[in-house]
Amino acid sequence: MHPYTIDDPFEAPLSISVDVTIAFPSGPRWLSFATPQLLNDVGNIVDGSDARVHLGELHLIVVSELSAAIIDSVLRELYKAGELERRTLAL
Incomplete structure (x- = not known):
């Protein structure tokens, strides 16, 4: 597993997604959780x-x-x- 950072706080009420930056050997990539x-x-x-409409982006992970x-x-x-690299976007 590559090192990663959680870039946003988990403050309630959550008003934005939580971004995560992952340190891939080829360079940093990110994805979001909501x-x-x-x-x-x-x-x-x-x-x-x-x-509301959300187009199913691969870099957006929905969790309960x-x-x-x-x-x-x-x-x-x-x-x-x-699947990790495919589910992320380059910074």
Whole structure:
């Protein structure tokens, strides 16, 4: 597993996603974590409705709760599965 930093605090109420920067040998890459509740409060409004739209970006991971332990576990699972680099964007 590559070293990483959690770039944002877990302050309640969470009003933005939590970004994580990963130190890949080829250079830093990042991805974001968000909860369903957060996605309900942010995003573009679908015309003619109150619904929010989020296009399924590979670098956005949705989890039911956010903590350092959850982020670490998800990152390690993605790494073991060979998916970590594909799920991140270059800085």
